Amino acid sequence: MEKLFNLPDLGEGLTESEILSWRVAVGENVELNQIIAEVETAKAVVELPSPFSGVVTRLFEPAGAVVNVGNPIISFDVPATHQIEEPAGQKAQESTAAAKGAAPTRQPTLVGYGAAVESAGRPSRRGRVTAAAVEADPQSESTPKMAAGAVTGAVRARPPVRKLARDSHVDLSTVFGSGEGGLITREDVVKAVSRSLEESADTAPEFGQGHQAADVKPASSNGETRVAVRGVRKATATAMVASAFSAPHVTEFLSVDVTETMELVDRLRAMPRLADVKITITSVVAKAVSLLLARHQGLNSRWDEASGEIIEYHYVNLGIAAATERGLLVPVLKGSQALRLEQVAGEISALTAAARSGSITPAQLSGATFTMSNIGVFGVDSGTPILPPGQSGILAIGQVRKMPWEYRDEVALRKVMTLSLSFDHRVVDGEQGAKFLSELGLILRDPALLIASV
Template identity: 50%
Template sequence: MIEDFRLPDLGEGLPEAEIVAWLVQEGDTVTLNQTIAEVETAKAVVELPSPHAGKITKLHAAAGDVVEVGSVLISFDLGGDSASSPAPAAEMQLSEEPAKAEPNLVGYGAAPRGSARPQRRSRAVAGRPAASDTAVLEAAPHDAIQVAPEQPLERPRSTPPVRLFAKQLGVDLALVEASGANGIISRADVEAYAHRVGATPVTAAPAPEPEFLPELRTQAATGERTTRTPIRGVRKHTAQAMVRSAFTAPHVTTFLTVDVTATTELITSLKADRSLQEHKIGVMAVAAKAVCLALARHPELNSRWDDAAGEIVQHHYVNLGIAAATGRGLVVPNIRDAQDLTLVELADAIRTLAETARAGKTPPADMMGGTFSITNVGVFGVDAGTPILNPGEAGILALGAVRRQPWEHRGEIALRDVMTLALSFDHRLVDGEQGSRFMVEVADVLREPGRAMLLR
């Protein structure tokens, strides 16, 4: 019996996804929940599990193709086997329980290890042994190892950046042992293996293209004067959102330069505290705390314009968006209920959010439902800018670079740490007076962090 599998909605109603790479071929026999492809939505790279056990008869799209949700993706020959029934819909979600082998549909990275492990065909590559030949690997020279007969192997558990790094070194991940308790192969594991066997970077062919953009056409090597890159994934989504925001909400931006010396001194003292050193509290965390406090007193900045209902929706919580620049484009995941977090908890949340975004692991749900955003252009040495609102949000605050410069202080000129704030807001929701008062209140906390003790 032939069964077609259609591309499912991978989260938050996204209409399409790009095939990053097929991990199977026509004619392969796959098991239930085996990872068959990596696909990229507008917000994340997702590993797609097989909903059937059976033989693959046809792949209906090639790597690099953009497929609409609901389109036929792959066809299976189930052969009438009762064990080939589709996976229940309830199982098509990310699971955090290591004892289950559920698909990893709405996440990024290795699927959880379980008793029913996904299988793949092993590749017969000259000079590389089967994963079970560990003893032979240790006993024989690397270039004298013979390949064992082809047999099913567990797909190495790692993330796309690590797989790219392994490809660049010419390392087969099937031979690399994970050092961590979670069983996921890290970059350090690949480096250790490469050092042990004397692997060297692959130079015979051009370096592999980024996995999230397999059809990037770099023509510099051929003497061409231009390079064309398909507009897909995060870049396409970001462009659409920014255009929609710019031509829907009337933007107004105000600027305020503030002496933040007291904040930088506070941060220095916190870094000296051994109990807080691992939390990496910075200006961004203090600004986030100041924003949460100010939003409680100026709820107009924590609202959205519901045109369809003809209503202004005011939020009584803060889902604080943090703009993060990544190799795949700009993403703005948010910290849920940020108003309830302490300064230390905000610092931890910001760091985790940024690391997850740069690794491409942010779940689509974490980039939905934001109520206010912060972007830190100061990390690039920029003093100020005019940030564009995230669609559906009333305000976004840009933090400029902290600069040591002459400044009036207590009636004298002194060297002080100074930073410029830029607040963009939706003029349908926020008047100039409201936006200015909000900005001053945020600045007051940065100017005198002790003032936060007086606010609620």
């Protein structure tokens, strides 16, 4: 019997994935849980295990194709004795739900939950196909069809929201409106962008790294080359457009004498018990920021457009931007306010290494409440970072360089760094942002004040 395997929801509400490579071919016999493909979401590279034991009869998409969640990607000829039985009571549960008019529950797959089952009264997400909508015909080479009535209803959104959606490349027919009568709000569009992926502007080390040859078209006669925008880069661009057009940004700057902090870093590196920990200026700033956010709640909050409320977090999940060959990724230190300095340093090293190797998981890239970006590693003094969607603050730290500086009423050569803080002016006003920067600057001038902040 032929069995279809649809691209599953790999987590975090992502709607599509790119097939990087197939590990199997048509006619090949595969075992249950054997890796059949490697796919890339906007957040991570994931290996897909086979949900069946049988012979591969068809590969619906080639390597390099971008596939919507729920669309079929492979089919198997599965012997009747090898079919996976449905969980006990599942058929009865679905029959009861159908009789009562309720939507069937989503059933778990080997790598997460399958595509959400759409109800007749709600617009389906573009290109999404449920198991019931796919007609498996072994004799037909036609593509699977959507079930009748899968796409319904008109989109309701005000003109400014429609413009934001256009600028953010968001199809409003895929967005569920949280406003009165199903009206789509700005927050709904921003959330749709956030699901595609997080985080800031693209700072990959070299333009074009991480793309397969199929993504780069040969240079034309006019000397131009076209590079496909997919995965992390596509999601980053979309998220940044949505953030720039939805949150009123303000950026404040502060140059700080960090000579004593750099001396502290050198002393910590020389300690035998910290020999295996990479203490850096980034880890010291991260620890200080994690402590200060408890006193500056506005910067550790988000604006909820739908409810007209500000949601304050009483924990700190600190995002640390990392440039990788796939583009900018932002691993998240969960509960960083409770971590010791050496733990913060160790977590930053481990997470950024995982991001650059491609082994990081979507869960490790989500949930940030505040973000830091070290642009100093590229020899830059300052910048105007764009807020990640759903956050109210982001801090960029510049390079540390020697400069003439006032020190004890004299001019001396000191190590100086510039801090750039961007924040959502709906949540944080200029005074609050300035106080946060000022307190952070005091700690970096005299790191002994970290003890007073604990």
